[in-house]
Amino acid sequence: MTLATPPDARQPAPTTEAAIRTRHSMRAFLPTPVPRATLEAVLELAAWAPSGTNTQPWKVHVLQGQARQQLVDKVCAAHDALRADPSLAQTYRDELGYYPTEWISPYIDRRRENGWTLYAALGIGKGEKDKMHQQHQRNYRFFDAPVGLMFTIDRVLGRGSILDYGMFLQNLMLAARAHGLHTCPQAAWNQFASIILPHIGAEANDMLVCGMALGYADPQQPVNDYRTVRESPAAFTRWMD
Ligand SMILES: Cc1cc2nc3c(=O)[nH]c(=O)nc-3n(C[C@H](O)[C@H](O)[C@H](O)COP(=O)(O)O)c2cc1C
Structure with a gap:
């Protein structure tokens, strides 16, 4: 007996399982615009995420056209300036603290494997700092996706709301798959x-959660063939009877 062919990652994913299995972080997008109605449908579906006491902590900023390009220009310039003068790092900080300040195994091992495998897929070797900088800067171009999303949250909310936010983000990424779209x-x-919040007109008490690139993945770009691996449930599950 042969197994069914895996779903084509470029096609819309009509079932939940296909949406989950074909969601990968894509890092090269086509310039094809995404219809406004599609973006609205994706956001509407994402909004059905659960949240503690139905607080719905998400605030989404959709950047396209000039709003997107002007942010790209500002942040790419800041990224270049930071490379030229690393002391500027004090000016720029991640308030959310997404990553730990001290890494331990096995997380650091997975992080390293992820980074080096991605760079290898792009033909970037250790020590090729210019190429690494350029590749990292592709983040600040939304990997050429025509739609850039910024997510903010009110600082007054607790850590649990970040959990809720993650569910919203996953919903959004899976809903995108249902429309043939991909994300990073x-x-x-x-x-x-500090550059993004004023640019998007965030409210005074809002904090940046993360950004996201959204669009139609470019199937010609090898970077989009890069796939990550996962531990099996046996490695992270303890069964108790
Ligand atoms: C909240 C969050 C932030 C991320 N930030 C970045 C990022 O800044 N740049 C990037 O290239 N990938 C980023 N990633 C993608 C992860 O590297 C990716 O999810 C992970 O390696 C697993 O691969 P997959 O998404 O293809 O399954 C982020 C993922 C999450 C969930």
Whole structure:
């Protein structure tokens, strides 16, 4: 007996399982615009995420056209300036604290494997710092996706709301698959929140959660063939009777 062919990652995913299995972080997008009605349908579906006491902590900023390009220009310039003068790092910080300040195994091992495998897929070797900088900067171009999303949350909310937010983001990424779209969630933007928050007109008490690239993945770009691996449930599950 042969197994069914895996679903084509470029096609819309009509079932939940196909949506989950074909969601990958894509890092090269076509310039094809995404219809407004499609974006609205994706956001409407995402909004059905659960949240503690139905607080619905998500606030979404959709950047297209000039609003997107002007943010790209500002943050790319800041990213270049930071490379030229690393002391500027004090100016730029991720308020959410998405990543730990101290890494331990096995997380650091997975992180390293992820980074080096991605760079290898792009033909970037260790020590090729210019190429690494350029590749990292593709984050700040939304990997050429025509739609850039910024997600903010009111600082008054607790840590649980970040959990709710994750469910909303996953809903959004799966809903995108149902429309033939792909995504890349992006914490890379967080460092530049002091540029992003005023640009998107965020409310005074809002914090940046992350950004996201959204659009139609470019099937010609090898970077989009990069696939990550997962531990099996046996490795992270303890059964108790
Ligand atoms: C909240 C969040 C932030 C992320 N930030 C970035 C990012 O800034 N740049 C990037 O290329 N990938 C980013 N990723 C993608 C992860 O590297 C990716 O999800 C992980 O390696 C698993 O691969 P997959 O998404 O293809 O399954 C982020 C993922 C999440 C969930």
